Amino acid sequence: MTNEDHRETYRAAFESYRQMFAGMSDSGRASWFFISDESVLLSFDVAAGETVQQAKARHAVKLTAMADALESLPCAETESHTITDLRRLSELHR
8 A cells, every 4th residue: 555545545534434423423423333343343355456465454544544533523532442442453454
C-alpha cells in the first residue's frame, strides 16, 4: 500500500465512519459493534491481485480510521473501551 493509497483509504473510511457513528445513539453504536464484530472488525476481504499482507494493511487503516472517527465525536468517553479495542486490532493487522 503506497502512502497515497493509505491516505485515501484512511480519509474515505474516517469520513464514512464519523458520519455513520455521529448519527447513532449510544445503544445504536453498541448494537452495530456487536453485530459487526465478525463481519467488519475481525475479517477482511482480499481483492483480486492483492496479497493477504496488503489486505491486512488496508484493514488496519480502516480500523484506525474507525477508532479516530469515534474519538473525534462527543461520545469518545463512552466509547473509550471500543476505541482501545479498535486500535489493538489495528496493530495486530499491521
